[in-house]
Amino acid sequence: MAKIKSLDDLRMMKESLQSKINLREKGEDPGSHVQIKVAMATCGIASGAKTVMEFMMEELEKRGIESVITQTGCMGYCFAEPTIEVKLPGKEPVVFGYVDNKKADEIIEKYIKNGELVDGIIPMNYETIE
Amino acid sequence: MAKYKMHVLVCGGTGCKASASDSIIEKFKSELTAKGLDNEVQVILTGCFGFCEKGPIVKVLPDNTFYTQVKPEDVAEIVAEHLVKGRKVNRLLYVDPKSNEHVSDSKHMGFYRKQIRIALRNCGFINPENIDEYIARDGYYAIGKVLKEYTPAQTIDIIKKSGLRGRGGGGFPTGLKWEIASKNAADQKYVVCNADEGDPGAFMDRSVLEGDPHSVLEAMAICGYCIGATKGVIYIRAEYPLAITRLKIAIDQAREYGLLGKDIMGSGFDFDITLRYGAGAFVCGEETSLIHSMEGLRGEPTNKPPFPAESGYLGKPTNVNNVETFASVPVIILKGAEWFASIGTEKSKGTKVFALAGKINNVGLIEVPMGTTLREVIFEIGGGIKNGKKFKAAQTGGPSGGCLTEKHLDTPIDFDNLIAAGSMMGSGGMIVMDEDDCMVSIAKFFLDFTVEESCGKCAPCRIGNKRLYEILERITNGEGTMEELERLRNLSLVIKDTSLCGLGQTSPNPVLSTMDNFYHEYLAHVNDKKCPAGQCKSLMQYVIEPEACVGCTACARNCPVNAITGERKKPHVIDTAICIKCGACIEKCKFNAISIK
Numbered sequence: 001m002a003k004i005k006s007l008d009d010l011r012m013m014k015e016s017l018q019s020k021i022n023l024r025e026k027g028e029d030p031g032s033h034v035q036i037k038v039a040m041a042t043c044g045i046a047s048g049a050k051t052v053m054e055f056m057m058e059e060l061e062k063r064g065i066e067s068v069i070t071q072t073g074c075m076g077y078c079f080a081e082p083t084i085e086v087k088l089p090g091k092e093p094v095v096f097g098y099v100d101n102k103k104a105d106e107i108i109e110k111y112i113k114n115g116e117l118v119d120g121i122i123p124m125n126y127e128t129i130e
Numbered sequence: 131m132a133k134y135k136m137h138v139l140v141c142g143g144t145g146c147k148a149s150a151s152d153s154i155i156e157k158f159k160s161e162l163t164a165k166g167l168d169n170e171v172q173v174i175l176t177g178c179f180g181f182c183e184k185g186p187i188v189k190v191l192p193d194n195t196f197y198t199q200v201k202p203e204d205v206a207e208i209v210a211e212h213l214v215k216g217r218k219v220n221r222l223l224y225v226d227p228k229s230n231e232h233v234s235d236s237k238h239m240g241f242y243r244k245q246i247r248i249a250l251r252n253c254g255f256i257n258p259e260n261i262d263e264y265i266a267r268d269g270y271y272a273i274g275k276v277l278k279e280y281t282p283a284q285t286i287d288i289i290k291k292s293g294l295r296g297r298g299g300g301g302f303p304t305g306l307k308w309e310i311a312s313k314n315a316a317d318q319k320y321v322v323c324n325a326d327e328g329d330p331g332a333f334m335d336r337s338v339l340e341g342d343p344h345s346v347l348e349a350m351a352i353c354g355y356c357i358g359a360t361k362g363v364i365y366i367r368a369e370y371p372l373a374i375t376r377l378k379i380a381i382d383q384a385r386e387y388g389l390l391g392k393d394i395m396g397s398g399f400d401f402d403i404t405l406r407y408g409a410g411a412f413v414c415g416e417e418t419s420l421i422h423s424m425e426g427l428r429g430e431p432t433n434k435p436p437f438p439a440e441s442g443y444l445g446k447p448t449n450v451n452n453v454e455t456f457a458s459v460p461v462i463i464l465k466g467a468e469w470f471a472s473i474g475t476e477k478s479k480g481t482k483v484f485a486l487a488g489k490i491n492n493v494g495l496i497e498v499p500m501g502t503t504l505r506e507v508i509f510e511i512g513g514g515i516k517n518g519k520k521f522k523a524a525q526t527g528g529p530s531g532g533c534l535t536e537k538h539l540d541t542p543i544d545f546d547n548l549i550a551a552g553s554m555m556g557s558g559g560m561i562v563m564d565e566d567d568c569m570v571s572i573a574k575f576f577l578d579f580t581v582e583e584s585c586g587k588c589a590p591c592r593i594g595n596k597r598l599y600e601i602l603e604r605i606t607n608g609e610g611t612m613e614e615l616e617r618l619r620n621l622s623l624v625i626k627d628t629s630l631c632g633l634g635q636t637s638p639n640p641v642l643s644t645m646d647n648f649y650h651e652y653l654a655h656v657n658d659k660k661c662p663a664g665q666c667k668s669l670m671q672y673v674i675e676p677e678a679c680v681g682c683t684a685c686a687r688n689c690p691v692n693a694i695t696g697e698r699k700k701p702h703v704i705d706t707a708i709c710i711k712c713g714a715c716i717e718k719c720k721f722n723a724i725s726i727k
């Protein structure tokens with residue numbers, strides 16, 4: 001292992017290691033980040049929720065958006081799978097249906113970045129427990 | 131590199147390891163591999179979450195799911211349900227003692243809500259056996275910054291301004307201690323970390339060392355730079371094997387990275403750390419005894435002055451600090467003295483770790499801002515008294531401390547308020563007692579500990595404490611007199627005044643404090659020969675109420691010493707001279723006819 005010879009060395013090393021615990025740090029403080037829940041029950045997985053989840057994780061990071069992505073059980077919208085719930089800091093959560101990679105891209109660009117609403121919002125039929 | 135979308139943190143602290151956390155980790159790994167998720171979910175061993183009684187703990191992030199009492203057999207279900215399908219396994223979630231409901235994530239647990247974690251910031255968060263995780267959390271940045279940007283005097287000034295006081299019991303200002311040691315010139319000085327932790331029931335230092343060993347190493351190096359020492363020694367009790375292992379791993383890793391050793395980060399400053407093992411005597415936690423024990427002499431205290439800062443280890447200026455004190459230092463450097471000083475009360479800054487024990491729902495390790503009230507600690511964080519019983523008292527300061535009662539519930543807890551209340555902070559043990567606890571017995575319990583642990587060097591402590599114990603024993607046996615009560619108090623005061631070291635000077639505190647707060651219980655034992663809490667066996671009598679007894683003979687048939695006589699279908703009687711108070715009859719009687727008087 002290379003020695004750390006200066007404060008700059010340490011800083012660089014920290015930056016390269018940061019990703020290791022990023023997910024944990026954001027999880028500790030979910031309220032201040034974009035929170036996304038992907039429904040990953042049987043129906044969701046069958047209709048491609050996993051691909052969407054991976055796509056979103058990758059894209060959000062690429063586009064530099066701090067976010068916490070978790071998977072949840074069936075949200076009760078099996079007809080519209082894959083569904084995702086997006087909660088922007090300080091706002092009510094919104095659920096989108098029929099999310100494929102293209103839709104996900106639109107959600108990131110329009111809703112998450114600018115707060116503009118996009119098609120495909122499903123009216124909420126449940127209360128989130130917060 | 132694998133791109134993880136979830137982290138599974140499995141507690142590897144002493145408490146949880148004892149109940150199979152190793153095999154839980156193995157099981158997670160094999161289940162995840164079987165499901166093809168090993169590149170999506172990372173399994174990480176961490177230090178203590180503070181919730182050991184309900185261990186082993188498994189926490190899933192980023193959704194903060196907090197699973198308690200997880201068994202290796204539960205792992206397959208967690209993987210299949212939660213990690214694959216996103217459905218939390220309800221039956222393993224923490225149950226709120228008040229509402230009896232499952233709590234879905236740790237953000238909603240009363241136990242964590244009021245806590246601020248400074249000394250414990252990395253415990254239950256990072257893998258203590260991996261220096262990279264510590265570095266990712268800004269580890270070693272504080273020492274790097276200090277070496278590059280501050281002089282020793284400037285650094286000491288930051289610690290002074292932060293208001294940090296020693297967490298080992300005495301509460302001495304840390305910055306001032308460092309300043310004194312820095313001013314004593316010598317060819318060699320030492321930094322010593324006191325990890326003896328002898329207070330029964332306390333395990334905060336162990337948890338810090340097991341869960342975040344690097345923070346202590348880093349702080350010791352900072353201290354070395356400040357006082358001009360190149361050598362550090364951690365004095366740790368040999369009964370802490372896991373903490374010792376983790377420290378050794380941490381020291382090796384830090385040396386490998388050049389964060390300990392010669393010319394740290396190109397600054398020209400050298401610092402290295404070794405370990406020294408203690409046999410676990412309480413008195414060896416006292417700093418002069420500790421130093422003698424390190425030198426291979428008997429672990430007995432000597433008079434101060436000279437203080438260790440003048441003449442300590444091998445006669446050289448030595449700075450002794452407690453584990454938790456050290457663990458707070460790097461954060462102070464990173465976040466600034468003002469930040470630290472903004473937490474806590476006027477004269478006690480920052481946070482304190484407490485080990486909650488006794489009759490409380492959430493037994494565990496907590497860290498709260500100084501100034502948090504006893505009520506918040508017991509009823510909010512601690513989840514209240516077990517089995518809905520009534521709160522009676524809380525002992526802080528262990529065998530050197532005293533008890534806090536109902537009238538202290540709203541007192542902000544800090545160094546000075548505890549002393550004013552007749553107790554002390556000590557190392558942070560907090561034993562909660564309910565209506566069923568006899569306060570005379572509690573005092574006796576602590577005295578028993580002191581008698582056992584007195585090093586015997588000075589007479590007041592060696593002989594005096596033994597006499598105190600004997601008087602307490604007579605009182606709990608119903609043989610005490612009013613004169614003896616008087617003698618108990620006077621002798622206590624003499625021992626406090628005349629003992630050589632802190633052990634003897636504080637050992638009568640549990641007696642004095644229970645006498646002050648619960649004198650009526652002492653009187654009941656002495657005058658009425660009764661133990662109000664029903665704890666003192668010798669003062670109990672088992673009696674059968676003739677009105678309630680139907681003569682079923684169940685009790686008589688189950689009495690191991692045949693103390694119960696009576697005809698069938700007629701009231702039975704217990705011969706108290708034969709009865710050994712085993713309690714068997716009470717359990718067998720279906721008519722609640724037997725009671726303890």
Ligand SMILES: Cc1cc2nc3c(=O)[nH]c(=O)nc-3n(C[C@H](O)[C@H](O)[C@H](O)COP(=O)(O)O)c2cc1C
Pocket residue numbers: 295296297298299300301302324325326327328329412413414415416417418450451452453455456557631632633
């Ligand atoms: C009988 C006795 C036992 C002690 N045990 C400990 C101990 O286990 N751990 C500890 O850090 N300090 C203990 N102390 C306090 C130490 O003497 C010393 O004050 C402390 O380690 C200084 O560190 P601090 O300023 O960071 O608190 C004990 C003191 C006495 C009198």
Ligand code: SF4
Pocket residue numbers: 413431583584585586587588589591592629630631632633634635
């Ligand atoms: S007070 Fe007790 S422990 Fe301390 S020196 Fe005297 S005998 Fe030893």
Ligand code: SF4
Pocket residue numbers: 672688689690691692693694704708709710711712713714715716
């Ligand atoms: S308490 Fe035990 S010994 Fe005493 S009467 Fe009951 S059964 Fe017998």
Ligand code: FES
Pocket residue numbers: 141142143144145146147177178179180181182183185186187
């Ligand atoms: S040892 Fe696991 S929670 Fe404390």
Ligand code: FES
Pocket residue numbers: 674678679680681682683684685686701702718719720721723724
């Ligand atoms: S035998 Fe007397 S009450 Fe049970």
